[in-house]
Structures are given as C-alpha cells and as structure tokens.
Amino acid sequence: MIALYVVAAIAVFAAIRVIVEKNTGRKLPYANVLGFAVSGAVVLLIDHPLALVAAAAYFVGSTLESNAIASTYAGGVKR
Amino acid sequence: MLDEILHIMAAAIISWILFVTVDIFFKLPETGGVSGASAIARDIEAGGGALSGGTMMGNIVCSPDASAGTLLAACGVYVAGIPGGLAAAVMVYVGNRICHDPGYAGTTGAVLATFVVYAFTLAGFAATDFIAGMVIAILTIQGLSHVHASRLLARLWRVRQ
Numbered sequence: 001m002i003a004l005y006v007v008a009a010i011a012v013f014a015a016i017r018v019i020v021e022k023n024t025g026r027k028l029p030y031a032n033v034l035g036f037a038v039s040g041a042v043v044l045l046i047d048h049p050l051a052l053v054a055a056a057a058y059f060v061g062s063t064l065e066s067n068a069i070a071s072t073y074a075g076g077v078k079r
Numbered sequence: 080m081l082d083e084i085l086h087i088m089a090a091a092i093i094s095w096i097l098f099v100t101v102d103i104f105f106k107l108p109e110t111g112g113v114s115g116a117s118a119i120a121r122d123i124e125a126g127g128g129a130l131s132g133g134t135m136m137g138n139i140v141c142s143p144d145a146s147a148g149t150l151l152a153a154c155g156v157y158v159a160g161i162p163g164g165l166a167a168a169v170m171v172y173v174g175n176r177i178c179h180d181p182g183y184a185g186t187t188g189a190v191l192a193t194f195v196v197y198a199f200t201l202a203g204f205a206a207t208d209f210i211a212g213m214v215i216a217i218l219t220i221q222g223l224s225h226v227h228a229s230r231l232l233a234r235l236w237r238v239r240q
Contacts, residue, residue: 002083003211010214014222025122029221032140036150036217040210043154052158056151060174067141067178070115
C-alpha cells in the first residue's frame, strides 16, 4: 500500500517539474520519471495479469513519444 | 509499516546499483543512440552538467534501458513470478527495436532484474517494494538534479573506462 503512495507522489512531483522546467531538452528526463511512476502505478492499481502488458505498452509508448520529441528538437531527419 | 518503508529503501538502492551497472557496462554514456539523446545531453551540459552523464540520461529517455527493464521485470514478477519477469524482458526487447535502439541493455537488465527481484521475494521482500524502489531510483537520476546526477554518472563512466 505504501508502495502505491510513494509511486503516486513521485508521479505528481515529476509532473510539476515537467511544467516548471522551461528547457525542452531538460523537460524530457522529468517526463521519463513520470512514465516510470505511471507504469508502476498501473500494475499496483490493477489486479489483473494483463496489467503488465498495459504498463509495458504505456511505458514503451511514452518512451517512443519522448524519443520523437527529442529527435525533432535535435533537428529532425536530415534530407 | 516501518518494515515496508525500509524494504522500499533497500530495494531502491539495489535497483539503482543494478541498472547503473548494466547501463554503464553497455556503454550508454559513450554515444547518443539517437540524435535526440545527444540533444538532451547538450542541454544538460549547457545547464552545468557533464556530457557523458547527460548522454546516458538522454539514452534512458529515448529507449527502454536497464532501468526500464528493472521496473517492468519487478512488475512482471509481481504479476506472475519468473515467467512474468521474462515476459517483461520480451516486451522491453520489442520496445528497444521500436525505439531504434540497437543495444541490449534493457533486455539484459530485465532478465537480471527478474532473478534478483525473485531472489529477494524469497528473502521476505515483496515485488511491490521493487516497483516503488525502482521509481525512487530513477527519480534520483532523472528527476532531482540533472547537474549532480550527470556528474556522478560521468565519474562512474571514467571508472569503467
């Protein structure tokens, strides 16, 4: 039970830091922490075997989004 | 209640050592796997951090690495024991390929973490301790101070070299 509160508190903390940080490059590591915390919370909240798949899908999806934002921020694909 | 807090703290330290060791072994601080990782590294360096530590942090953001592997393996062990952890490793492997990451840090980390977490569940820990522990561990690297975290990672990277 405490594990869930810890994870939820870290998710809120990371979300606030994402909002407060102005630099896009430095925003993304905070968003990464948020992804970790939400994935953990999904498994802790949902008492079902498929919660693992949901958490992994959410995590990989959010990582891919960060990857895309960072690559675009870096200048995108050079043609 | 106090027991659970102590277990979470211990799990955080174990997860931290596990994922930093695997990531540094797989040379994450060396080069950015994708251009976005290098861009994050440059911004962290511009803010006063170290470039190699920033590169590792950028790589962690851009693709599931050993830290993601540890988190999902702990989730897998919580849901279904060792088979759950190994299923998580397969999902991390797929995630790596989706994110254009040629490395195996995430998959290796997930397989290692599966057995570590399972061993600790036999010693009185709960898999949930490792889920919260891993979230605390990633918070210390990515969510508190990028300057200090990147310098610490750069120092560990110099030891590896």
